[in-house]
Amino acid sequence: MDIPSCDMCEHPAAWRRPWDNTLVCIMHFNKSFLKKVQKTINKYQMLKRDDIIAIGLSGGKDSVVLLDVMAKLQKNHSTKLIAISIDEGIENYRENGLHFAKLAAERANVDHHIFSYKEFFGYDLDEALMILGENRLSPCSYCGPFRRKLLNEAARKVGATKLITGHNADDEAQTLLMNVMRGDLLKTLHSNPIPKFKNKAFVNRVKPFRRTTEQEIVVYANLNQIPYQEMSCPHAVEAYRGKIRNILTNLSVDDPGVIFSIINSADSLHDLGGLVSNNLKHDGNKEIFDCKKCGEPTNNDLCNSCRLIIEIENRENM
Ligand code: SF4
Ligand code: ZN
Secondary structure, eight states: OOOOBOSSSSSBOOEEOTTTOOEEOHHHHHHHHHHHHHHHHHHTTOOOTTOEEEEEOOSBHHHHHHHHHHHHHHTTSSOEEEEEEEEOOOTTTHHHHHHHHHHHHHHHTOEEEEEEHHHHHSSOHHHHHHHHOSSSOOHHHHHHHHHHHHHHHHHHHTTOSEEEOOOOHHHHHHHHHHHHHTTOTHHHHHTOSSOOOOOTTOOEEEOTTTTSOHHHHHHHHHHTTOOOBOOOOTTOOOHHHHHHHHHHHHHHHHOTTHHHHHHHHHHHHHHHHHHHGGGOSSOTTOOOEEOTTTOOEESSSSOHHHHHHHHHHHHHTO
């Protein structure tokens, strides 16, 4: 079978971009991939020239590809890149992820630091779930806030001025739709893609893959032979997100640009939120207080993770 050639050169095509049907060879795919990430960073003013960037490196496809791309883009800037991984203490899963995270850090030639729930909170996730027993929330309801908190703490510890994560366009579109369907559209205003939090204890978090689809990330990893963790977390049963994901996958068959349309809607919402924020109770730049227990930035008296740790401690002492 004849392999068609790239629309931009004579080399064999490696991929057909679904939304404009352009055929691209490996070189042109990589070139446009890096260009798109740089454009996204510029569009949302995600990074400054002298930023020290911590990257959340789980070992999954999004984070290892992000590290590879950022290491390449960073060569043109004076920013510094440091990888941080979180060890939740999930048996038969995290060890495997850390293996791929280490490989990725070596490949990109960046410092790599691992922070564990056990060391920071006093409990592994598995241990905490055992203490909490049957009558508890889902594992992700504990793990999510713990990870957010520890990532912030880890980023501060390594001296970072920005924290980047591998959330991609599909994740962002799913989140927006989930907020709409749960009647919580204003939540979208909290996730302003332009970093704005002023609290010193909070390292601003940005997502350079906001306009890069999951499919592009998988193609990048495969074409560049970047190994990543393929195993899913045994606790990952976010059924609602899965349903939204299926809806978007089906819609994308007829309208491959639908993900970008949703992201554009989210952007318009942020613009609108900026215009009317004085009239909104929840605006995109919510007021931040210090948690009464740990001093971390939070919207309430106690941060989420301190509240959950208190729940675990109480259960343990029962
Ligand atoms: Fe944690 Fe849930 Fe993610 Fe597993 S799926 S790592 S429990 S947040
Ligand atoms: Zn706290």
